[in-house]
Amino acid sequence: MDRLIQANGQPHYGIFSAAPGLVNYRDFDFRSPMGRRLGALAKWRRFHQFQYFGLISEQLIGGCALANLSLAGIGFVYLFHPPSGRMIERQFKLPLSMGTRFSQQPDDGVCELRSGRNLLRLENRTDSREKRLLVELDDGTRIDAGFSEAEPAFQPMCINTPTAVNGWVYAQKVAGLRCTGQVRSSLGDFDLAAIEAFAHHDWSAGYMRPETHWNWACLSGQVAGQRVGLNLSCGVNETSFTENCYWLDGELIKVDTVRFAFDRQQPLQPWHIDSHDGQVALRFEARGLHQERTNLGLLASNFKQIFGQFNGVLRPPGRTEIRVDGLWGFVEDQYVKW
Known part of the structure; x- marks a missing residue:
C-alpha cells in the first residue's frame, strides 16, 4: 500500500502485513461530527503524530519520545540504571512545534527535536529496515542505538482503526528485537550489544480523540533461548481491530482485548494484565517511573510511564506456554487533551 488515504479521501482500515509508504493525512476527507467538510487549518490542528524508542536490559532502561501536537512539539528522554536505582531525565516543550520536523513515512525519514544544544532524533530506513535513535544533550549524555527488522525477519504490528465519529489512528509497533549501539551518561558508559539490550518502537499518527486515555504494556527479553516481545493496550487503537499482540522470534501472534487492573493513585503498586482469550x-x-503533568488549557496531559518486571505466562495457541519470570518492561497510564 503506497498511501494510507485512498483516492476517495477515506483511509484504509485493518491490520496490514506491511506499513503504508505514506500517511498522507492531508488527503483525508475530514469532516465535523455534523458532516461539514473541514479545511487545511482544521486538518493541521487536529492531526497528531508521535514516535517512541525504548531500551530494555538488566543494566539499563531507557525511553525517548517525540510528539507533534500542532500547537506544541514535545519530547522526553530518560535513562534508568536498575542496579543502583539512579535515573536521569529531560523534557522539552516547544510552541507550535518550532524546532521539530516529522516525516509522515513510517518506514522512512527523520523525526527530530532541537532545543539549544539538545537533539532528539529518530531515523527510519526503508532499504535496511533499520530504526535508529540519536540523543545528544548539553550535559554530555549521548545515546546512539538501533535495531533492524530484516535479519532475522520480523513482522511489525501495522494497524489503522476508526476513532470517535470522524477520526482514525495509524499505529506501527514492534518489541523483542536485539539492540546495538552505545550510551554515554552520568550513569556510566554502556555497549548495548554487550549488555544484551532489547528495543521496542512505536510510530503513531492520525486524528485521535480530542480527549482520550489509555493504558499500555510492553516487554522485551529472552525466554529459554527465544526472543519475546509484547505490546498490549486498552482505551486506544481498538475500534474494530486491536493492536494487542506478542512476538516469538519475530513471529507476530495476535491477542484479544485486555484488562489492566491497577490503582491509579498508587501506580507503583502491582499491576495485573489479562487478555480475554x-x-x-x-x-x-x-x-521506577517517568511522569509528566501539563495543563496549558487547550493541551493537557497526565502521563506516567512505569518501568519494572513482569511475571506470569503467555499461552500461544497450540504451543507450550511460556513462563515469564522477571522480564523487564513498561506499563503506561496516560490522559491527554489535545
Whole structure:
C-alpha cells in the first residue's frame, strides 16, 4: 500500500502485513461530527503524530519520545540504571512545534527535536529496515542505538482503526528485537550489544480523540533461548481491530482485548494484565517511573510511564506456554487533551 488515504479521501482500515509508504493525512476527507467538510487549518490542528524508542536490559532502561501536537512539539528522554536505582531525565516543550520536523513515512525519514544544544532524533530506513535513535544533550549524555527488522525477519504490528465519529489512528509497533549501539551518561558508559539490550518502537499518527486515555504494556527479553516481545493496550487503537499482540522470534501472534487492573493513585503498586482469550496473564511490579503533568488549557496531559518486571505466562495457541519470570518492561497510564 503506497498511501494510507485512498483516492476517495477515506483511509484504509485493518491490520496490514506491511506499513503504508505514506500517511498522507492531508488527503483525508475530514469532516465535523455534523458532516461539514473541514479545511487545511482544521486538518493541521487536529492531526497528531508521535514516535517512541525504548531500551530494555538488566543494566539499563531507557525511553525517548517525540510528539507533534500542532500547537506544541514535545519530547522526553530518560535513562534508568536498575542496579543502583539512579535515573536521569529531560523534557522539552516547544510552541507550535518550532524546532521539530516529522516525516509522515513510517518506514522512512527523520523525526527530530532541537532545543539549544539538545537533539532528539529518530531515523527510519526503508532499504535496511533499520530504526535508529540519536540523543545528544548539553550535559554530555549521548545515546546512539538501533535495531533492524530484516535479519532475522520480523513482522511489525501495522494497524489503522476508526476513532470517535470522524477520526482514525495509524499505529506501527514492534518489541523483542536485539539492540546495538552505545550510551554515554552520568550513569556510566554502556555497549548495548554487550549488555544484551532489547528495543521496542512505536510510530503513531492520525486524528485521535480530542480527549482520550489509555493504558499500555510492553516487554522485551529472552525466554529459554527465544526472543519475546509484547505490546498490549486498552482505551486506544481498538475500534474494530486491536493492536494487542506478542512476538516469538519475530513471529507476530495476535491477542484479544485486555484488562489492566491497577490503582491509579498508587501506580507503583502491582499491576495485573489479562487478555480475554487467556493468552496473557501477567503481573507487573514497578521499579521506577517517568511522569509528566501539563495543563496549558487547550493541551493537557497526565502521563506516567512505569518501568519494572513482569511475571506470569503467555499461552500461544497450540504451543507450550511460556513462563515469564522477571522480564523487564513498561506499563503506561496516560490522559491527554489535545
